[in-house]
Amino acid sequence: MRGALLIAKKEFLELSKDRKTLFFVFVLPFLLYPAIFGMVAKMGKRDADQNRNKASRVYLVDPSGALTGLLKADPKHFELMPRPEGDVKQAIRDQKLELAVEVAPDAAEALQKQQTFTITATQDESEHTSELALKRFREALRPQEKAWIQNRLQVLNASPQLAEPVKLEVKNAADTALEVGKAMGRMLPYLLMIMMYSGSMQHGIYTTAGEKERHTLLSLMATRLPRNQIILGKLLYIFSMGVIAALLNLLSMALSIPSIAGGSGSQGALGAVAAIANPVTLGLTFLIMVPLGLFFANFILLLGVQAKNTIEAGSAITPGIFLVIFLGVFTMMPGVEKMSFLSYVPVVNVCLALRKLFSQQSNWLEYWVAFAMTVGLAGLMTFISTRLLNREKALFNA
Amino acid sequence: MIRLDEVHKSFTVKDRKTRKPKRIDAVRGITLQVKPGEIYGLLGPNGAGKSTTLRMIASLMDPDAGRIEVCGLDTREKPEAVRACLGYLSTDMNVYGRFTPRELLRIFGEFQSVDPVVAERRGLHLLEKLDLADFADVKMEGFSSGQKQKVSIARALLHDPKVVIFDEPTTGLDVLTAKTVLDLLRIMRDEGRTVIVSTHVMPMVEEICDRVGIIFDGKLHGDAPPRDLLRSRNARSLDEVFFQLAAETEGGN
Ligand SMILES: Nc1ncnc2c1ncn2[C@@H]1O[C@H](COP(=O)(O)OP(=O)(O)OP(=O)(O)O)[C@@H](O)[C@H]1O
Ligand SMILES: [Mg+2]
Numbered sequence: 076m077r078g079a080l081l082i083a084k085k086e087f088l089e090l091s092k093d094r095k096t097l098f099f100v101f102v103l104p105f106l107l108y109p110a111i112f113g114m115v116a117k118m119g120k121r122d123a124d125q126n127r128n129k130a131s132r133v134y135l136v137d138p139s140g141a142l143t144g145l146l147k148a149d150p151k152h153f154e155l156m157p158r159p160e161g162d163v164k165q166a167i168r169d170q171k172l173e174l175a176v177e178v179a180p181d182a183a184e185a186l187q188k189q190q191t192f193t194i195t196a197t198q199d200e201s202e203h204t205s206e207l208a209l210k211r212f213r214e215a216l217r218p219q220e221k222a223w224i225q226n227r228l229q230v231l232n233a234s235p236q237l238a239e240p241v242k243l244e245v246k247n248a249a250d251t252a253l254e255v256g257k258a259m260g261r262m263l264p265y266l267l268m269i270m271m272y273s274g275s276m277q278h279g280i281y282t283t284a285g286e287k288e289r290h291t292l293l294s295l296m297a298t299r300l301p302r303n304q305i306i307l308g309k310l311l312y313i314f315s316m317g318v319i320a321a322l323l324n325l326l327s328m329a330l331s332i333p334s335i336a337g338g339s340g341s342q343g344a345l346g347a348v349a350a351i352a353n354p355v356t357l358g359l360t361f362l363i364m365v366p367l368g369l370f371f372a373n374f375i376l377l378l379g380v381q382a383k384n385t386i387e388a389g390s391a392i393t394p395g396i397f398l399v400i401f402l403g404v405f406t407m408m409p410g411v412e413k414m415s416f417l418s419y420v421p422v423v424n425v426c427l428a429l430r431k432l433f434s435q436q437s438n439w440l441e442y443w444v445a446f447a448m449t450v451g452l453a454g455l456m457t458f459i460s461t462r463l464l465n466r467e468k469a470l471f472n473a
Numbered sequence: 474m475i476r477l478d479e480v481h482k483s484f485t486v487k488d489r490k491t492r493k494p495k496r497i498d499a500v501r502g503i504t505l506q507v508k509p510g511e512i513y514g515l516l517g518p519n520g521a522g523k524s525t526t527l528r529m530i531a532s533l534m535d536p537d538a539g540r541i542e543v544c545g546l547d548t549r550e551k552p553e554a555v556r557a558c559l560g561y562l563s564t565d566m567n568v569y570g571r572f573t574p575r576e577l578l579r580i581f582g583e584f585q586s587v588d589p590v591v592a593e594r595r596g597l598h599l600l601e602k603l604d605l606a607d608f609a610d611v612k613m614e615g616f617s618s619g620q621k622q623k624v625s626i627a628r629a630l631l632h633d634p635k636v637v638i639f640d641e642p643t644t645g646l647d648v649l650t651a652k653t654v655l656d657l658l659r660i661m662r663d664e665g666r667t668v669i670v671s672t673h674v675m676p677m678v679e680e681i682c683d684r685v686g687i688i689f690d691g692k693l694h695g696d697a698p699p700r701d702l703l704r705s706r707n708a709r710s711l712d713e714v715f716f717q718l719a720a721e722t723e724g725g726n
Contacts, residue, residue, distance in 0.1 A: 297561040467533070
C-alpha cells in the first residue's frame with residue numbers, strides 16, 4: 076500500500092503545482108452556485124415584484140354600473156382604461172390592455188330581480204400579465220358574488236349555509252421533512268453521480284493517457300514500484316478528486332439554498348433539511364458513495380489506461396457523462412423504486428438505495444446488496460486495469 | 474551483472490497497404506554478458522534492435538524466448554527486484570514539467586526507497602556534476618531538451634543502482650555535457666557498476682567502452698573490446714567495422 080500512497084501523493088503534488096486547476100477545483104464551486112442561485116432568485120423576484128406591484132389595465136364596459144364601484148375601489152390592482160382605438164382584442168394582444176370586461180347592460184336590473192347576468196372577460200392566455208389580471212378580477216368578484224348570494228338567501232329567510240353544503244379541508248400527511256427528503260432523495264444521487272464523474276474525469280485522463288502522451292509514464296514504470304501499486308495510487312487519486320468535487324459542490328449548493336429561498340421562507344425548509352440530514356443518513360450516504368465513486372474512478376482508469384493519448388481517452392470517457400445523466404434521470408422517475416429487479420442492476424441499485432434512504436423507506440438487504448455489488452465490480456475493474464498496464468503495449472505502442 | 478541467453482523478441486504490426494499482420498523480428502537470439510566494472514557499448518543502425526534489447530534488460534518488456542538475468546535475478550520472475558537494482562534512461566522518457574528538478578528527485582527518491590536526506594544530497598551532487606545546480610529550483614516546463622535529459626540522468630542514477638542501462642544518453646547534449654556524461658559513466662564503472670549503453674556516436678564507444686557489440690537485424694556481431702575488433706577486422710575505426718558489417722549482412726540476407 077505504501078507504493079500506492081506514494082503515487083497518489085505524487086499526483087496531488089502535481090495538482091498542487093497547477094494554480095489554475097486548483098482554483099477551478101477548490102474555489103470555483105463556491106463562487107458558481109451562490110452566483111447562479113442568487114441570479115435565479117433575483118430574476119424570479121424581480122418578475123414577481125413587477126407584476127405584483129403593477130395594477131392591471133382593464134377596459135370596463137358597464138353601462139348599468141353594477142361592477143364599476145368594485146374595480147374602482149381597488150386602484151392597487153385595477154387601472155380602468157378608456158376605450159382603446161380599434162379592436163379590443165388587438166389592443167390586448169398588443170399589450171395595451173391586460174383585460175377587457177364587458178358587463179351586460181341589464182346587470183343592475185337583473186340583480187334587483189334576482190336573475191343572472193353575463194360578464195364577458197377577454198384575456199390573452201399566452202401572457203402572464205393578462206392571466207394575472209383575470210385572476211385578480213376573479214378574486215375581486217368572488218366576495219362580491221358571495222355577498223349577493225347571502226343577500227338573496229336573506230330575502231328568502233333561508234340559512235346562509237344553504238349555498239354552501241360542503242366545506243373541503245385538505246391536510247398534508249407528509250411532514251415537511253419527509254417531503255423535502257423525498258425531493259432530495261430523488262435529486263441527490265443524480266447530483267452526486269454527475270459531480271463525482273465529472274470531477275474525476277479530467278484528472279483521470281491527465282494521470283493515465285496524459286502520462287503516456289507526455290512520456291512520463293515510462294520513468295514511473297522503470298522504478299521499483301509494483302504495477303498494481305501504481306494503478307492503485309492512480310485510482311486513489313482519481314477517486315479522491317471525484318469525492319472532493321462532489322462534496323465541495325454539494326456544500327456550496329447547500330450554502331446557497333438560503334439565497335434562493337429568500338430569507339424567512341427558508342427557515343422551514345432548512346429545518347427540514349437539518350431534520351433528515353441526520354448523522355446516520357449522511358453516514359450511509361457517504362458510505363455508499365465510496366463504492367460508486369470507486370466504480371466511476373475504475374471506469375475512467377480503465378479507459379484512460381488503454382487509450383494511447385488524451386484525445387482518445389477523452390473521447391471514450393466523456394460520453395460516460397451522458398450515461399450517468401441517463402441513469403440519474405431514470406432513477407428519478409416515479410415508480411422505479413417499485414421495480415424490484417433493479418436492486419440487482421449495478422450502479423442503478425446504488426441510486427435507488429440512496430433514494431430510499433432519504434425517503435425513510437430504506438431496506439437493509441437492498442442497501443448492502445447494492446454496496447457489495449458495486450464494490451465487487453470496482454475491484455474487478457481495478458484488476459483489469461492492472462493487467463492492461465502490465466501489457467507492454469501500454470508502454471511502448473503509443 | 475547482466476546476462477542474456479539466446480534472447481528473442483518479435484512484434485506484430487499491421488501493414489496498412491497489404492492489410493496483413495507483419496511480423497518484425499526485432500531481436501533474434503542475442504547472447505551477451507556484462508560484468509561489474511565494465512562498460513558495454515551497443516551499436517547498430519536504426520531499427521536494429523538496440524532499444525528493444527535494453528528495454529528487456531530493464532524488465533520493461535518480456536522476451537519471447539531466452540533468459541535475462543540482472544543482478545543475479547531473472548527479469549521475468551522478479552521484475553520489481555530487478556528494477557530496484559538498475560537505473561534506466563532512454564530517449565522516449567520525459568520529466569514531469571510541473572516539478573522542479575529538486576522536487577522530481579525527491580519524489581523519485583521516495584519511489585526508489587532512498588532515505589530523503591541521502592536522496593537530496595545525491596540528487597544535488599548529480600545536478601552539480603551535470604552543471605544544472607542553478608536550475609534545481611526552476612519549474613522544468615521551460616527546460617531545453619538537453620536540460621531535461623540531464624534531469625533524467627540524475628533521476629536514473631539517484632538510487633545508486635548497481636546496473637546502469639542508458640539508451641542513447643548523449644542525444645541532445647552539447648559536446649561539453651556529453652563529455653560530462655561520459656566521465657560520469659567512467660566513474661560508475663570504476664565504482665564497480667555494470668554499465669550498458671547504446672549509441673550512434675562511434676568515438677564515444679572507442680573512448681569509454683570496454684566491450685562493444687554491434688547489432689544488425691536483431692543479431693549480435695563482434696562482441697569484443699573495441700581494439701580487438703579493429704585488429705581482427707583490420708580496420709582503422711569503428712565506422713569502418715560498421716560499414717564492413719553492413720556490407721556482409723546485406724550479402725547474407
Ligand atoms: N512496441 C513496438 N511495436 C512494434 N514494433 C516495434 C516496437 N518496438 C520496436 N519495434 C520494432 O522493432 C525493431 C527494433 O526497434 P528498436 O527500437 O529496438 O531499434 P533501435 O536499434 O533502438 O533503433 P534506433 O537506433 O533507431 O533507436 C524496429 O523495426 C521497430 O520498428
Ligand atoms: Mg533505439
